[in-house]
Amino acid sequence: MNLQVFSNWETASRAAAGVLLDVVRAKPMAAICFATGNTPKQLYRELVQAVRAGQASLHEIQAFTLDETGTVAEDGVPFFRRFMEEHLYDPVELRSEQIDALNPLAADLDQECRRYEASIRQAGGLDAVILGIGLNGHLAYNEPGSSRHSRTRRVALEASSSQAAANYFPGSARMEWGLTLGLADILAAKRLVVLANGANKAEIVRRALEAPISAEVPASFLREHPNVDWFLDEQAAALLDRRG
Numbered sequence: 001m002n003l004q005v006f007s008n009w010e011t012a013s014r015a016a017a018g019v020l021l022d023v024v025r026a027k028p029m030a031a032i033c034f035a036t037g038n039t040p041k042q043l044y045r046e047l048v049q050a051v052r053a054g055q056a057s058l059h060e061i062q063a064f065t066l067d068e069t070g071t072v073a074e075d076g077v078p079f080f081r082r083f084m085e086e087h088l089y090d091p092v093e094l095r096s097e098q099i100d101a102l103n104p105l106a107a108d109l110d111q112e113c114r115r116y117e118a119s120i121r122q123a124g125g126l127d128a129v130i131l132g133i134g135l136n137g138h139l140a141y142n143e144p145g146s147s148r149h150s151r152t153r154r155v156a157l158e159a160s161s162s163q164a165a166a167n168y169f170p171g172s173a174r175m176e177w178g179l180t181l182g183l184a185d186i187l188a189a190k191r192l193v194v195l196a197n198g199a200n201k202a203e204i205v206r207r208a209l210e211a212p213i214s215a216e217v218p219a220s221f222l223r224e225h226p227n228v229d230w231f232l233d234e235q236a237a238a239l240l241d242r243r244g
């Protein structure tokens, strides 16, 4: 595990973007899974800037999204897909054939989850996953109690997760369920890039990194992965005994 603490979130996000761009330089067709949320927004800005400045190209990557809410915007576009289009896919001009996402409108959600896993397998497995951590310790939408062996599936959202999702999309209907990659799918990725900032994440970051590994804090399973880079700001790292 590689853990870095930064005083400035922009610097942290640039460093995280650097890891991702190294993955893409080594393998232009890398399969990368992106998280929705406030935490990775600056990372996506850094990626857009790097692409626009000609320092990097994402034109061959396979892009996946980590999870999706079951509530869909009035125009029928799933919210998390829209988030990724707005913050990254459109600005870096990904083509539609480079993008796959969980479809909460599929008639058979279980089949949709199997399709998504197969799509990831077909891409050669995930080369990197960008992750935030939920206030309740969730990883993607693997809420507390999720098995280390869980696969892609439909999940009920806890109130804090539902609230966080509603904050990204003001005025939207209550988000009660979602679709998510399972913990087993995430932990099977070659590399994980984990981001957390702000004092409100300090306690859950401490539990993820220093409390016993358990399904109560799904993010604690990250410690079982051999190739994880953590990017924290001082506030999120404030309660850690060890910093690396």
Ligand code: PGA
Pocket (backbone or CB within 6 Å): 036, 037, 038, 039, 040, 132, 133, 134, 135, 138, 139, 140, 161, 164
């Ligand atoms: P946030 O959400 O980045 O908006 O804090 C993270 C999460 O809930 O996984």
